[in-house]
Amino acid sequence: MFKPLDPLLHSELRLAVMSLLISTEEAEFPYIKEQTGATAGNLSVQIDKLSAAGYIEVEKTFKGKRPCTLCRITPTGLKAFEEYIDALKSYLEK
Amino acid sequence: MFKPLDPLLHSELRLAVMSLLISTEEAEFPYIKEQTGATAGNLSVQIDKLSAAGYIEVEKTFKGKRPCTLCRITPTGLKAFEEYIDALKSYLEK
């Protein structure tokens, strides 16, 4: 009847991050922060969780002399996101 | 960009309860329990929350001699559910 919802994705901020990364292919920490309106601390924690699950890849590079954290969705993450949407439908469709 | 998700609805079990009530008009506690697979304790707590928010109505009646808890969605609840779906779309559509 109701399919279980991946708890990692069933979180407002993590879902927003994944949603962003699906459409942008690659995004920098400050950009994600701005788009989601999250605090840096919260975003840092949630990015860690997505990364630990293998849903996103985090690359720490430099942009000139300043550090730059780049995030990218992985195939695993994309699959999980699609399955999450599919599961959600079991709650939304009559 | 991303619309906020009503925290009361952004919960697997509460969302399942609301989803059920939308399609069934009225449902008994044991039926909801069976359909959602929730434990009675968890279900009781979540029903209380939905009820406290005015999203559902809970009527305690009797079925013969046994107590019978009936749940029904309210217009407020229906509106909240629709708005939740609308907000969700901002995360799912590219």
Add this chain to the structure above:
DNA sequence: GTAAATAAGTTTAGAATATAAACCAAATTA
């Protein structure tokens, strides 16, 4: 040159939430 402000995050402690175990009362069955 150095003091203050900004950038880019991370750590972590407290608040909020979820969940199941323990409990209760009444009715049924053995």
Add this chain to the structure above:
DNA sequence: TAATTTGGTTTATATTCTAAACTTATTTAC
């Protein structure tokens, strides 16, 4: 009449979220 089942509620713990506090490095202002 003792044990079991039904129909829940309470509550204690575990989990999760979130923002405040902190770190390190870089500009900018004096």
